[in-house]
Amino acid sequence: MKTFRIFMLAIIAGFIITACSVQQTVNFDKNMKGNMSFQVDMKDMLRELKNLQPDSTKTDIELLKETKVSESIMQLKDEFEKTDGISNFKALENYEDGILGFSFDFESIENINKGLEEGSKEKKAENVNLFTLGKNKLSIDFGDDKAEKDANDPMAGFDIGEYILTLNFPFPIKSVSNDLYTLSKDKKQVQLNIELTEMMKDFSKLKTDITW
Numbered sequence: 001m002k003t004f005r006i007f008m009l010a011i012i013a014g015f016i017i018t019a020c021s022v023q024q025t026v027n028f029d030k031n032m033k034g035n036m037s038f039q040v041d042m043k044d045m046l047r048e049l050k051n052l053q054p055d056s057t058k059t060d061i062e063l064l065k066e067t068k069v070s071e072s073i074m075q076l077k078d079e080f081e082k083t084d085g086i087s088n089f090k091a092l093e094n095y096e097d098g099i100l101g102f103s104f105d106f107e108s109i110e111n112i113n114k115g116l117e118e119g120s121k122e123k124k125a126e127n128v129n130l131f132t133l134g135k136n137k138l139s140i141d142f143g144d145d146k147a148e149k150d151a152n153d154p155m156a157g158f159d160i161g162e163y164i165l166t167l168n169f170p171f172p173i174k175s176v177s178n179d180l181y182t183l184s185k186d187k188k189q190v191q192l193n194i195e196l197t198e199m200m201k202d203f204s205k206l207k208t209d210i211t212w
Helices: 002-014 043-052 060-065 068-081 109-122 196-201
Strands: 020-028 034-041 086-094 099-106 131-134 137-140 161-168 181-183 189-195 208-211
Touching (some): 068 099, 099 109, 161 196
Antiparallel strands (some): 034 099, 131 137
């Protein structure tokens, strides 16, 4: 999954000195249509940028727009916005509070894959199938990319933030094949909560099958 990995690399590159929270939430209805929201909390980054540039006259908007993180979020937003099967698109651009993202309704889970695929085509990468819907089963696959090991990595040992994927279903889930994912008490919510650096080490370990 090249598009998603490139996006996460941009997030990490922008947060060397502070942490962030990347939240992706998908709400399904009984027909597996639904809504997806994607949000990055950049409050800590905004605070650090101000501390590093105490004499700067730049606004919060100007400071954040100069970062790779803001640029990547807007690029991902544009790719989803032009995808068929997506409607009720809403952009979240609260620069004052350091929160950027977007949300939309989708007719099919494949619409999310198509949104990511648009970016993959531009980068001449492989097709994207983050979600695959089967009979009473949803498979999640972030691809098999692995971050190259670097003994001199300046970010080694630093907590640069987390990625939280939350999936809400209208019916109880029977099983989740990967222990990295947790199931709520009412069995209607599946969640992945993982550090960004840990996620980047090996995307293949995030694969799972959710059955109902």
